[in-house]
Amino acid sequence: MGQNDNQNAVPAIHRAIDVIEFISSAQRELSFSEIMDNVDIPRQSLIRILNTLCSRGFLDKSSQRGLYRIGLKFLYLGHGLPDKFELRTAAWKAMKALSQKTGKTIELSSLDRDQLILLEQIRGSEEMALYSRVGSVIPYLHAVSVGKVYLALMDPDKRRRVLRKIGLPAMTKHTITDMARLEKEIQETQERGFGFEDQELREGVRRVAAPVFNSDGKHVGCIGLSAAIFSFERDDLDKYGRMVREAAEKTSAELGYVSNP
Amino acid sequence: MGQNDNQNAVPAIHRAIDVIEFISSAQRELSFSEIMDNVDIPRQSLIRILNTLCSRGFLDKSSQRGLYRIGLKFLYLGHGLPDKFELRTAAWKAMKALSQKTGKTIELSSLDRDQLILLEQIRGSEEMALYSRVGSVIPYLHAVSVGKVYLALMDPDKRRRVLRKIGLPAMTKHTITDMARLEKEIQETQERGFGFEDQELREGVRRVAAPVFNSDGKHVGCIGLSAAIFSFERDDLDKYGRMVREAAEKTSAELGYVSNP
DNA sequence: TTTATAAATACCATATTTGATACTTAAGGA
DNA sequence: TCCTTAAGTATCAAATATGGTATTTATAAA
CATH class of the missing domain: 3.30.450.40 (GAF domain)
Incomplete structure (x- = not known):
């Protein structure tokens, strides 16, 4: 039962969680490239992941062309x-x-x-x-x-x-x-x-x-x-x-x- | 910019979040079929999603063959x-x-x-x-x-x-x-x-x-x-x-x- | 102003995930 | 005990997401 038991897991979700956990561990807002350098996900895919997570409030992007941080939705889910x-x-x-x-x-x-x-x-x-x-x-x-x-x-x-x-x-x-x-x-x-x-x-x-x-x-x-x-x-x-x-x-x-x- | 702008999003992540939000909204532990009946995801895929989320602590499964609830990891991420x-x-x-x-x-x-x-x-x-x-x-x-x-x-x-x-x-x-x-x-x-x-x-x-x-x-x-x-x-x-x-x-x-x- | 750098977008062939079907296991009731 | 229902596993062809490369936009520096 490794990290990603290829048959019973969804790789895309593992990657999304990797991203979330990395950003959380940093304890501050991170730029795209900082994330990119640390998670071993191809550029294009990472962009899609970040977009998806942002659109659902799991991440927040501070300014337009900006830094990423953990989304406030975690506050809500954590307290619920x-x-x-x-x-x-x-x-x-x-x-x-x-x-x-x-x-x-x-x-x-x-x-x-x-x-x-x-x-x-x-x-x-x-x-x-x-x-x-x-x-x-x-x-x-x-x-x-x-x-x-x-x-x-x-x-x-x-x-x-x-x-x-x-x-x-x-x-x-x-x-x-x-x-x-x-x-x-x-x-x-x-x-x-x-x-x-x-x-x-x-x-x-x-x-x-x-x-x-x-x-x-x-x-x-x-x-x-x-x-x-x-x-x-x-x-x-x-x-x-x-x-x-x-x-x-x-x-x-x-x-x-x-x-x- | 619909829910899943097919090109710039990762559908698997959207589905995972749908699952998380549904379970959270229920405010109690849910069985597999209850989730299944409410999220419009095929059985096999849903199983994979639940497995993945559980393995990362985003969901918890109470007993072996059991009920799903929001994972305690949200507490941690929410407070961080x-x-x-x-x-x-x-x-x-x-x-x-x-x-x-x-x-x-x-x-x-x-x-x-x-x-x-x-x-x-x-x-x-x-x-x-x-x-x-x-x-x-x-x-x-x-x-x-x-x-x-x-x-x-x-x-x-x-x-x-x-x-x-x-x-x-x-x-x-x-x-x-x-x-x-x-x-x-x-x-x-x-x-x-x-x-x-x-x-x-x-x-x-x-x-x-x-x-x-x-x-x-x-x-x-x-x-x-x-x-x-x-x-x-x-x-x-x-x-x-x-x-x-x-x-x-x-x-x-x-x-x-x-x-x- | 130009240049350099970072971020985001576009495209599309290919590799990967997906999900219908069928099967196995476990639990609870009769 | 057997039966019924719910949960989970296995398989593989088809469908879809993926990611290399090239392009565009924005920001900051020269």
Whole structure:
């Protein structure tokens, strides 16, 4: 199953997506030739692709003879997702309350195809340039509070499979790279009901996260709180842990979860 | 210039986008046959399109033999827009402050291809089910506070062109449908420096908006505040108007705008 | 003004994708 | 259990998109 299983795929669409992803990765407006030099598509074909994407709002051309950028239609389509099981809607109130109470950055994440994805974010008042971008994905479950929560609630088989797939690469010097240590951490996470990460993904950032369950009792996401180490001392762990648990529990209730069924 | 100007377009891409837009419009997960029945693409081709889009994360298939939905990649691409001239970043702080001070819904909008687009939103504490979705577009400049601000700052030629194109259709019984009345309203908007809308787009909703300028003095967006009529009396107009103006001015300053150059 | 460069258009033979038909697999109901 | 329906796979001739080359237009520099 390669990138383009010639029989079951549409090459033209693959190319269009290559173009979109390249432009998106550049994070700025690009000229025709910049795109041309980077995507390995013949000139004439590239023109047709760009025209088509522009005509549908998937790309925008700034001026007449101009630069290309990702189209605003992505804003619309991105916000119209069936709310990943209504999770975003259900979580909103609790997240907002938590944000106002703490002033910290509040995040809503979920697991998708064995990767953590940031679904929603309320940025804190701190001036960190450390925000992840909504929609970001992280495969390193072992290095993130949210990931630890997922690992803690996963059935052991899946946990082993996922961990074997990605290994325990170090993201910072604090990342847990030892399996025994990680297992202990996972157990702790199970016991206290929330996950903690101490600069394991990024230097200078601490984070806690607690699980949200839906009406079937399935673990569907996490509400997290992150802050710079200056404003999130290790002594604050229990306080913030309790807070995210509370927010997550409220969200679960919103989704119809009942703890003793 | 029809939908598919046979020479300058890629039909396969048009079809893929048709599929994406149909699935998005459904607002829920769809089966293969539901899609099949609605997009006028032969079975075999549709399968190839769906496979391709799924393999790139533009669509997701829930279970093995399952339902299709918009892929989470749209979240990522939607949030990675080069920030529409950094507007969202620049506006964030002022919007947040305004949100905390008032508890109302704060919105950031811009004009794109003669349509208003909602770029960012901080939802208020009120439980209105009236939120627009980020990325939504509205062509009815005459019925929205933001639109009035745009009209007020547009050069008269463009204003006439835009208004002729869409006319003055009534969205509610309060919508201004008389050109003389609208001109007076535009003038008022110019004088007081913010736009006002009194249930002209939606029954029960009032809204104010003020313009944001970039370092070139170009009008690049609006910060708005909206609320239900119960919590936004007509007497509050000046108060909220002053507040959005202040927020918009702060944002303009953030972008490097100086009032007397 | 001319020149140089980038972007977009035109044309058409050829290689590629397409889609009708037929077949396989899976799931749910009787 | 078998039957029915939905989803997906295989094949290959016909139809169509593709892309090399040459031309045109616009923008920026000389």
